[in-house]
Amino acid sequence: MEKEKRAALISLAAGFIIGGVIFISGYIHQPVVPYLTAIILFILLVLFFIPPHIRKEITDPLPSGRIDERNVMFSRRLLEPGTNRFEEYYKRHPEHKAADDLFRKKPGLLNRCAVYYDPLTFPAADAFFQTVEEMSSGVTGPVAEAQEKISPVRITRFLKDWAEKLGAISSGVAVMQPYHYYHTGGRHYNYGEKIEPPYRFGFVFTVEMDREMINAGPLGPAVMESAHQYLEAGKIAVVISQYLRFLGYDARAHIDAHYQVVCPLVARDAGLGEIGRMGLLMTPRLGPRVRIGVVTTNVELIPDERKEDPSVMDFCLRCKKCALNCPVGAIPEGTPEMIDGVRRWQIKQEACYTYWATVGTDCGRCVAVCPYSHPDNAFHRMVRWGIKRSWLINKLALPLDELFYRKKPVRGQVPEWLRK
Ligand code: SF4
Ligand code: SF4
Structure with missing residues (x-):
């Protein structure tokens, strides 16, 4: 059970319309109807079995270097003003100082003064x-x-x-x-x-x-x-x-x-x-x-x-749903760039973390809206399979996802057991 009201209603409406057309066509004694239906089904079948065009050149090569953990936000948030470590870090990385000063003014992750604080979760x-x-x-x-x-x-x-x-x-x-x-x-x-x-x-x-x-x-x-x-x-x-x-x-x-x-x-x-x-x-x-x-x-x-x-990056190139739904625009909407020898997207970790420090949670809006995050049921498995192998499904997956779940999905409700 997906508990997605909009998706369920649209599926129901589509079922009624297709059922209605089949039912009515049974009463129309025109030889053109079965022919037309057969032609449409044939075209759909051909499109289903045509392999999609997937841009393979965007597959990233191997990274050229190693990451310094001191630069990730979870390390930078541990730096305490006034300590040697703090002074030394910003002397080496003055480019991070302004952004980090900003998140330090926010209440912080899981803080009681954060915007979405609640005493249960x-x-x-x-x-x-x-x-x-x-x-x-x-x-x-x-x-x-x-x-x-x-x-x-x-x-x-x-x-x-x-x-x-x-x-x-x-x-x-x-x-x-x-x-x-x-x-x-x-x-x-x-x-x-x-x-x-x-x-x-x-x-x-x-x-x-x-x-x-x-x-x-x-x-x-x-x-x-x-x-x-x-x-x-x-x-x-x-x-x-x-x-x-x-x-x-x-x-x-x-x-x-x-x-x-x-x-x-x-x-x-x-x-x-x-x-x-x-x-x-x-x-x-x-x-x-x-x-x-x-x-x-x-x-x-x-x-x-x-x-x-490569179908994942190819799909991401067209989708952008995570970027559109990020409350602070931390996810790039453009094409991947060469960063440290790797062709990839890089999120603005400072913007993301400052938002976390403001609301008090690790947000996860991008994960929630991603079309790949849908439940692992037979229907979504078929869609994921088709994105790689079928021109028809590859082309329809994104517009149908936006129709069923919206381009900017409404935030999900707090689960019922937490509302009692
Ligand atoms: S929402 Fe998911 S599929 Fe869409 S661009 Fe972001 S990561 Fe890729
Ligand atoms: S967790 Fe939230 S703020 Fe961070 S990138 Fe995802 S949507 Fe944006």
Whole structure:
């Protein structure tokens, strides 16, 4: 059940109109009617089986460098005025000072004075984040001296099946590359430390974020759900890393606020999706409506291949729905640009984060409106399949999405259980 009133009404109306036409044509004894119907069906069938024209040249090459975590907003927000670290950072990056001064004037994420503060969802999100933080002691740990010998095929299969049992909806293995890692840490525990890429493999998985909760973004349910799935992804990552260390292989879990890797890049290279206009992983089943967990390890695993899917970027080029619905215009509407050797879109992280600090949540409006975020049901699976393979569906998917769900969808309601 999608709980999308407009989409349901339009489907019902379309059903009545098509049914009506078929019914009336049964009474018109004109030989032209069946011929016309047959011709229209034939044309639609041909268009359905013609492959779409997908711009392959826009597929991004591999990144040329590594990201300095100190430049991401989650690190910059930790800088405290008056400290050496603060002074040193803005001396090196004076270009960030004005934008950062702006978000520092706002109440902040999950703050009681934020615009959308509510006493149910904000503290609930805080409780999730706090629990994730408490799990951070399991990110690394001692490794058993004796090593269990398990074949790479068997352990890879086991990790994937187990992750699924624990709640993951997809998983894969990437051969770790230097560009997967930040080059310098930016959090309290590792600020300024060089990150040496120590592990050979990255076991990476995704967990689903509840659609109804995310649709309420930028209100409280969105940040509550987002925090909840950081916890779910974190739990799986910590347990699996602990398990590998018990087997005698070094492993590190990457969980919220304790990442050493850029999760979407690891996930993309393990074949879990492509990177879209908003810079997030676009998965085949749930689009960007996922959280990612990673365990880096030295146990021998069977790596997956990146599954290049230029249809995602091609669709993003036409769609722009996330950009149009972003309350602060943080997502570019134009074509991707070459940034650090990669052809991609780059969101204005300062504008996005300042909005979060104003409303108190992590917004998620872009994720909510994305046509790839629709439920993983038979109909939407068929559409996603068709975007890649059928000219007809490729051309109709966007206009029909805008008809059924609007170009600027009305914000979803707070789920009923939170309104009682
Ligand atoms: S909303 Fe549209 S443009 Fe934005 S990521 Fe989703 S498909 Fe791409
Ligand atoms: S989270 Fe909100 S503010 Fe940030 S890019 Fe998405 S829509 Fe814009």
